[in-house]
Amino acid sequence: MTAPARSWPEEAEREFLAGLRAQYVDQGFTFVVDxxxxxLPAFLGSYRPDAIAKKPGANIAIEVKQRPSPATEWSLTRIRRLFEGHPDWQLVVTYIGSDPLKTLTIPVSSTADIRRRAEEVRTLEIHGQQQAAFVMAWSLLEAALHRIESEKGARPRTPGTVVQTLAMLGYIDPALEQRVRPLIDLRNRIVHGDLHAEPSxxxxxxxxxxxxxxxxxxAS
Structure with a gap:
């Protein structure tokens, strides 16, 4: 008797986790699905993440979701509470999605160049050019990811993928990820023509x- 075919969400999640495995293994982690x-540590109780990644000094529990939603965020709030008081473990939430920007390649910038551009962004902000400074800051965040991954001819990423990948690999901490992620919508409104969207x-x-x-x- 043949096994039933996987549903699309299950198949998408399986393929997504395979991609995550490759990224984590490249960073020196061991990666375990299911x-x-x-x-797992005892403090997680009955909770089972979709995968875990470990290397000396870093333990990451990975939760895969189809897309952000109020119901998803409510469930994640409860899960995040399990990790409070346990700094040796980190929860990373990843969302399955497609990246439509597949035709461009981007050269990798040096750390010095990225930091120099960051000073230009600060100058723009000081002079009241908030929209330009904000959009350029997002560009630098993507440049930082390309720098970290050291890809030649790196592919463009969506802002959500940039933030998610940096957090997933431990380059920005979960608290900062949660503060930056809500700004994605503001960034998208500006670059797509909302002239009244004004970042602070x-x-x-x-x-x-x-x-x-x-x-x-x-660098550490």
Whole structure:
């Protein structure tokens, strides 16, 4: 008797986790899909992440979701509470999605160039050019990811993928990821023509802080 075909969500999740495995293994992690109870710390109780990644000094539980939604965020709030008080473990939430930007290749910039451009962003912000500074800060965050991955002819990423990947690999911490992620919608509105969407100086500084944290962790 043949096994039933996998549903599309199951197949998409399986392929997505295979891609994650490759990224984590490249960073020196061991990667386990559907971990057993004895692979997990006792404080997680009955919760089972979709995968875990481990290397000396880093333990990551990975939760895969189809897309952000209020119901998803409510369930994640409860899961995140399990990790409070356990700094040796980190929860990373990843969302399955497609990247439509497949035809461009982007040269990798040096850390010095990214930091020099960050100073230009700060100058723009000081002079009240908030939209330009904000969009450029997001560009630098993607440049930081390309720098970390050291790809030749790197592919463009969506802003959500940039933030997710940096957090997944441990280059920005979960608290910063949660503060930056809500700014994606504001960034998208600006680049797609919303002339009334105005970021605050704090928004600009928050994205730049993610750039600097990513570069600093890459150098450590």
């Amino acid at each position: 971990p057993r109870p004895d692979d 100086p704090y928004d600009v500084h928050l994205v730049l802080s993610a750039v600097e944290q990513a570069l600093a962790n890459d």
